[in-house]
Amino acid sequence: MAPxxxxxDRPDLRPRVxxxxxxxxxxxxxxxIPGAEIRRREMLARLALALAGITTxxxxxxxxxxVVAPMFxxxxxxxxxxxxxxxxxxxxxxLVHFEDPSPVPWAGVTARTGAWLRRTGDASFECFAxxxxxLGCPVRWVxxxxxxxxxxxxxxxxxxxxxxxxxxxxxxxxxxxxxxDGTVEIETAPLPLTIQ
Amino acid sequence: MKILRRAWGWLDxxxxxxxxxxxxxxxxxxxxxxxxxxxxxxxxxxxxxxVTTGIGLAFAxxxxxxxxxxxxxxxxxxSRIGHVLRGxxxxxxxxxxxxxxxxxxxxxxxxxxxxxxxxxxxxGVVLFFMVLGMAFTGQLLRWDANAVWSVVVxxxxxxxxxxxxxxxxxxxxxxxxxxxxxxxxxxxLHVFLIPAGIFAFIGLHLWLxxxxxxxxxxxxxxPVDPATYVQRYERRxxxxxxxxxxxxxxxxxxxxxxxxxxxxxxxxxxGPPALDQPPDPSAVNANPAPDWYLLFYFAVLALLPPxxxxxxxxxxxxxxxxxLIAVPFVSNRGERAPSRRPWAxxxxxxxxxxxxxxxxxxxxxxxxxxxxVQPLPAEVLVGLDPRATEGAALVHAKGCLYCHHIDxxxxxxxxxxxxxxxxxxxxxxxxxxxxxxxxMPSFAGTLDDDQLARIVDFLLTRRVR
Numbered sequence: 194m195a196p197x198x199x200x201x202d203r204p205d206l207r208p209r210v211x212x213x214x215x216x217x218x219x220x221x222x223x224x225x226i227p228g229a230e231i232r233r234r235e236m237l238a239r240l241a242l243a244l245a246g247i248t249t250x251x252x253x254x255x256x257x258x259x260v261v262a263p264m265f266x267x268x269x270x271x272x273x274x275x276x277x278x279x280x281x282x283x284x285x286x287x288l289v290h291f292e293d294p295s296p297v298p299w300a301g302v303t304a305r306t307g308a309w310l311r312r313t314g315d316a317s318f319e320c321f322a323x324x325x326x327x328l329g330c331p332v333r334w335v336x337x338x339x340x341x342x343x344x345x346x347x348x349x350x351x352x353x354x355x356x357x358x359x360x361x362x363x364x365x366x367x368x369x370x371x372x373x374d375g376t377v378e379i380e381t382a383p384l385p386l387t388i389q
Numbered sequence: 390m391k392i393l394r395r396a397w398g399w400l401d402x403x404x405x406x407x408x409x410x411x412x413x414x415x416x417x418x419x420x421x422x423x424x425x426x427x428x429x430x431x432x433x434x435x436x437x438x439x440v441t442t443g444i445g446l447a448f449a450x451x452x453x454x455x456x457x458x459x460x461x462x463x464x465x466x467x468s469r470i471g472h473v474l475r476g477x478x479x480x481x482x483x484x485x486x487x488x489x490x491x492x493x494x495x496x497x498x499x500x501x502x503x504x505x506x507x508x509x510x511x512x513g514v515v516l517f518f519m520v521l522g523m524a525f526t527g528q529l530l531r532w533d534a535n536a537v538w539s540v541v542v543x544x545x546x547x548x549x550x551x552x553x554x555x556x557x558x559x560x561x562x563x564x565x566x567x568x569x570x571x572x573x574x575x576x577x578l579h580v581f582l583i584p585a586g587i588f589a590f591i592g593l594h595l596w597l598x599x600x601x602x603x604x605x606x607x608x609x610x611x612p613v614d615p616a617t618y619v620q621r622y623e624r625r626x627x628x629x630x631x632x633x634x635x636x637x638x639x640x641x642x643x644x645x646x647x648x649x650x651x652x653x654x655x656x657x658x659x660g661p662p663a664l665d666q667p668p669d670p671s672a673v674n675a676n677p678a679p680d681w682y683l684l685f686y687f688a689v690l691a692l693l694p695p696x697x698x699x700x701x702x703x704x705x706x707x708x709x710x711x712x713l714i715a716v717p718f719v720s721n722r723g724e725r726a727p728s729r730r731p732w733a734x735x736x737x738x739x740x741x742x743x744x745x746x747x748x749x750x751x752x753x754x755x756x757x758x759x760x761x762v763q764p765l766p767a768e769v770l771v772g773l774d775p776r777a778t779e780g781a782a783l784v785h786a787k788g789c790l791y792c793h794h795i796d797x798x799x800x801x802x803x804x805x806x807x808x809x810x811x812x813x814x815x816x817x818x819x820x821x822x823x824x825x826x827x828x829m830p831s832f833a834g835t836l837d838d839d840q841l842a843r844i845v846d847f848l849l850t851r852r853v854r
Contacts, residue, residue: 264556268565290671293566300569301455303537307671323673328690329541331673333760338788339835344676345542346691347756347792347802349830357830359756360695383565384541386548386558 269294272371272378281312281377286334286352288323294381308368308379309334309341311352318377321354322366322385329384332365341365362388416599417630418637421606425499428492430641431648432520433591435485438649439523440584442478450530452576454569457532458667465661476656482524484648486682489520494737497716500725501604504615507717509597514713516590519583521682526579528680532572533665538677540571541670549699567670602626603633607725615722676757684751685744691756758791759800769796773850780847783840787832795851803829810852818845 273291281287289310296304309321309332321341323331330345340357341350349358354365366385371378401407449471451460464471493513496502502510525543529536540562548558563570602622631637662680666672679687693701727734764785770778784790792802813821822841825831836844 263564263570264559288671288673293568297454297569299453299455301453302458302667302669303454303568303571305669305671306566307673323671324541327545329545330538330677331675333673335788335791337786338791338830338832340788340830342758342760342788342791344757344760345538345678345687347758347828349758351830351834357825358828360691360693360698362695362698381566383559384544384562384567386545387555388549 268383269381271381272373273381274376274378275308275310276377278312278316278372278375278377281310281318283312283314286311286336288334289320289379291379291381306381307331310370310377310379316372318370318372319353320368320370320379322368322382324366324385326356326361326363326365326385326388327359329386413599414634414638415632416602417626418603418633419605419626420629420631422603422637423606424640425495425606426603426637427640427644428488428495431644432485432488432492434641434645434648435481435488435652436587436591438481438652439478439485442474442481443580445474446478447580452530452572452580454532454572454668457530457572458664461531461533461664465664472660473653473656475661476659477652478527479661480652480655480659482527483682484652485520486524488648489517493517498727498730498733498737499604499607500613500720500727500730500733501607502717503613503723503725504618504721506597506601506604507721509594509601510717511714512590512594512597514710516587516594517713518710519587519590522583523579523587524680524682526575526583529575530572530579531662531664532668534668534672534675535665535677537567537571537668537670538675539679540567540575542677546702549702551703572668603637604725607727609724609726609729611725612723613721613725676760678751678754681748685747688747688751691754692750753801755801757800758788758802760791762790762799765790765795765798769798773847776843777847777850780843780845783836783844784847787835787840787844789844792829806848807851808853810849813848815845815849818848 271294273294275289275291286309288307290305290307293300293304293306307323309323311319313319325332325343325345325348327343327346327348330343330348332341332343332348332350334340335342339352341352341354343349343359343361347359348356348361350361350365351357354367356362356364366382368382369380371380446464449460449464451457461475465475466472496510496513525539529539544558544561547561548554550557559565561574562568563574605622605625666675678684689701689705690698724730762785765781770781773781784793784795789806790799792800794801794805794807796807809818819841821829822836822844823831823833832841
């Protein structure tokens with residue numbers, strides 16, 4: 194009979210519910226499915242979906258965990274040497290660089306961090322992050338003008354790191370510095386992102 | 390020949406290739422769909438160029454923070470063909486951005502997003518943002534100093550988001566500082582995650598094109614009415630439509646050929662963008678700027694008043710996303726013709742003018758100090774007494790020229806000083822230099838009285854001539 198055959202010559206296998214009514218039932222002779230079978234199929238569908246969810250979780254959990262885990266691993270704060278005290282002239286601001294606290298073996302040159310270091314006394318130093326507090330670009334020290342200037346959007350800082358001009362919302366970030374056995378050491382810190 | 394034909398016949402029968410693809414290739418499209426309709430297929434073609442050239446580059450590119458730069462040098466300088474391949478991937482990216490924007494603008498202007506094609510538009514919006522994501526992450530895989538600082542700038546912007554910001558910033562740089570993990574995550578985004586999304590959404594987007602049919606050229610006085618549109622469209626298309634292959638497809642192929650030809654010619658003649666310095670986060674002599682398609686945003690970030698900035702950094706992208714999603718719901722019916730939709734034209738014109746002017750500003754960077762400025766040349770100093778001549782030297786040495794312009798020399802951050810002697814008196818100049826002003830540092834701690842006097846002596850000679 195044609196009405197039951199929607200896909201060319203293949204029979205329509207879509208289930209039909211046995212409504213239990215006499216009217217019209219005799220016109221659906223091909224596959225009338227009792228209510229128990231319907232409930233069984235609903236149960237099987239739920240089972241299949243639940244298994245799919247469990248399978249997905251079994252695959253996704255290790256992947257997501259592996260990707261996210263490094264974010265929760267505490268990064269140590271280390272004191273990194275940048276040179277002997279006598280290498281730095283009083284009042285002079287120089288670029289120094291040191292290694293990140295926990296570089297991966299393939300980091301290469303990207304494991305370096307830069308900082309502007311100034312000797313202010315016999316054993317006293319101050320040290321500024323090179324990152325502009327506007328959007329993080331590297332500021333340059335202009336010795337004659339005694340200003341830090343940013344090439345990106347024109348941020349300018351005085352020599353003490355306070356904002357002189359441009360869009361930066363706050364002073365340059367400072368690293369902690371100490372002198373240990375005649376060696377100048379800088380304490381590593383995260384890239385300054387958060388505005389205080 | 391005969392055996393080939395028989396083999397094809399066997400394969401086609403068992404796999405059902407023509408049975409499945411045939412109706413798709415020859416689906417009826419409106420007779421009026423002509424040259425306005427090429428941008429979507431051109432975007433798809435640019436994507437295929439990117440996938441192909443990208444796979445080629447991946448044979449030599451090393452996604453390692455320490456070694457990517459050397460592998461890029463090897464690709465670019467090691468062989469002529471590597472140079473061309475990188476160039477194709479770069480100009481292919483530009484082509485894809487251009488084409489996706491033209492496609493978006495055309496669909497918007499022609500009101501093709503209206504009933505029943507809302508979902509076509511929404512999947513297209515997702516694709517648009519994924520293309521921008523590919524453009525940005527691709528620039529970062531060119532792992533040089535510029536890329537390093539672009540990551541930092543991206544992290545700084547993400548950080549402005551409330552609550553999630555700091556975590557997101559750390560996630561972008563892959564830890565607390567730029568390092569070995571940074572490049573790896575952008576490699577994964579650029580090579581696996583975003584392309585997978587693009588493939589999926591292209592499939593969905595094309596399926597929707599087939600489901601709802603290609604829209605006709607809009608005609609004034611023929612508004613979309615959801616109650617009758619589908620019925621009428623189908624009646625018209627059965628009567629006057631033409632098969633996509635080959636009646637419409639040949640135009641797509643013409644455009645594809647021109648576009649890929651242009652990409653190839655540009656790659657051979659101009660080549661890929663030069664690598665900046667190595668990706669050393671401790672090197673400060675960098676001058677970071679994004680590739681051309683994001684220069685306008687670079688300019689926005691420089692020009693905004695600081696109090697507004699965080700709002701724009703977070704709000705502008707969100708607003709763009711919400712606005713684009715809202716389009717087919719806000720205007721779902723009615724006229725499609727641009728001539729009856731002046732607001733649509735105005736939006737596209739304002740966006741285009743804004744993009745071009747901000748991009749020009751982004752190229753010029755008038756807000757950036759001119760770090761490379763040379764001392765004022767002799768012809769500017771003609772006829773000056775010795776004190777003023779010393780003052781002219783100090784104007785360079787003390788960094789005034791980084792921001793101020795004098796007779797064709799210096800930066801544009803501050804006001805031009807070529808005629809400052811006519812505008813300000815000696816006392817006014819001294820007050821301004823000592824105290825600073827809006828966006829000018831105070832030089833009280835940097836200049837002694839004698840240096841200040843000489844600088845002012847020189848500036849007073851700068852008069853209208």
